[in-house]
Amino acid sequence: MIEFKQVSKTFRLGKREVHAVKDVSLKVEQGDIYGIIGFSGAGKSTLLRLVNLLERPSEGSIEIQGVNVTSLSAKELRKQRRNIGMIFQNFNLFNSRTVAGNIAYPLKLAGTPKHEINTRVEELLRFVGLADKAKDYPDQLSGGQKQRVGIARALATNPDILICDEATSALDPDTTADVLRLLRQVNREFGITILLITHEMEVIQSVCTKVAVMENGEVIESGGVFEVFTDPQHATTKRFIRSVQQDLPSPNVLAEWRESGGGSLYRLQFKGPVANEPVLSTVTAKHGITFNIVYGSVRELEERLFGNLIVSFLGDPADVEAAIKEIATLTDIEEVQEIER
Ligand SMILES: Nc1ncnc2c1ncn2[C@@H]1O[C@H](COP(=O)(O)OP(=O)(O)OP(=O)(O)O)[C@@H](O)[C@H]1O
Known part of the structure; x- marks a missing residue:
């Protein structure tokens, strides 16, 4: 589904080189909820930007559904992007548009006929539990409701892949749990593959099926969530797991x-x-x-x-x-x- 093949990304800052992603090989299968966890600066956002086609790798290649996206033309890239929905930590909603207007936006961009847009927006509002908020503006919503709008907007064009950039980091624990439940529903009901980045092990534990742990641009450990949780190999992975698991008395x-x-x-x-x-x-x-x-x-x-x-x-x-x-x-x-x- 999404395959990173020996991907590296190096930024040049004057004479200095920053190796943000180093030789990463990862395979996200269709239907996975794949979590990438790491401390700040580990390279998670850069990895997402590479999938999202906002950055090009310095080395290696990325295949999405069998297509090497590193070699696509600008037009092909735009088409490919429509197949990838994205949600953000700060929601990135248009405050000047209503909830319905925000969800309709990507459909308008894609040239969808108006009556189809209306039907789809209603359907999505019902799905995310905000049918009564269509005419509200983002400022009138709670953080959790804003993220629901973000999810509805990301799903508008029926993508196969949903990318979540620290989507629950700005939310309290209860709201986080609600949003994660919704993501699980998106995955199960529509078969959408989810790739998320987080620095919170709770998120990995409660929603992901697979996990990769990043440190200094490298993937230091990856696998099924159960396997990694029950048999972590790397000290950093153990540290993350301890943050959610009270496995020893004080x-x-x-x-x-x-x-x-x-x-x-x-x-x-x-x-x-x-x-x-x-x-x-x-x-x-x-x-x-x-x-x-x-x-x-x-x-x-x-x-x-x-x-x-x-x-x-x-x-x-x-x-x-x-x-x-x-x-x-x-x-x-x-x-x-x-x-x-
Ligand atoms: N455009 C850029 N130019 C130069 N350096 C960059 C750029 N983007 C990222 N970096 C550097 O690459 C490294 C990885 O950054 P990245 O944002 O991918 O990490 P992260 O794991 O997402 O961290 P955070 O959780 O803080 O967002 C950092 O050292 C960062 O300073």
Whole structure:
């Protein structure tokens, strides 16, 4: 659907070169909600501008639906752009036009007949839940409503791809959740492929199917959201995941536990169906030991369960060791060493 092939983008600032994107190869499949996450300056916006055809790569190529867009003529580019809807952090609505006028704008540009525009605008207003706001102006709307107008406008020309540039960064958590739900609906009902950039792991966790983590212009890790969340490889990815996942008690609680003579703590991770199985109780009972759950969380990612438990084992040390060995054959287990977060 969208394929980056060894794409680099270098900006020249006088004698200085800024390598905004370095050798990025990524494949966004049809129907994906693909999230690109990274800290400020990682190269996310530049990558979007390359898909959006606002920048040309210094090296490599980008294919959209099998077409190498790096070699298109100006006319072909305009046509291709109509197939890509875009929403923005600051909504980018025309304040002088009504809600209906904003949504109609891209259709007017495309030369759509007036009666068709009216029907389409009504349909889109209903879809985004703003049927009663057609005649309002953007200034009269909340942030979440403005972004709904942005989404309706982006969908007006029936694009195959929707690009979201930090689309929820200016919204509060509840409104963010509403807008993300709407994006999921756009993806499911219309089969639109979504490519989004964000610096918030919550967004990736709640809506994306795939994720790429960027740092210093490079993609340092990518894959299915469940896989990346449950088995992150890179320190930066782990940092992002920690921002949404309370997977350890606070340092104070851990210190208190150790000071009160609490034994070694182990972290168990359960992924997918095994999360439902009583691994701990079965194995500890078999070895004649007991366990204490000190901390725990179970979350759902991409409709799969992912559990994280911090436990201590009580019993004869040899039995505890044997039980831990057996648990390790069934799921991930490691001793909790660190107190620092
Ligand atoms: N037009 C430009 N000219 C020169 N340098 C640029 C240009 N656009 C981006 N850069 C540089 O490229 C690097 C990547 O910037 P980019 O905006 O893509 O990062 P980002 O991950 O989107 O960051 P943010 O989240 O802050 O928007 C930065 O060092 C930035 O200063």
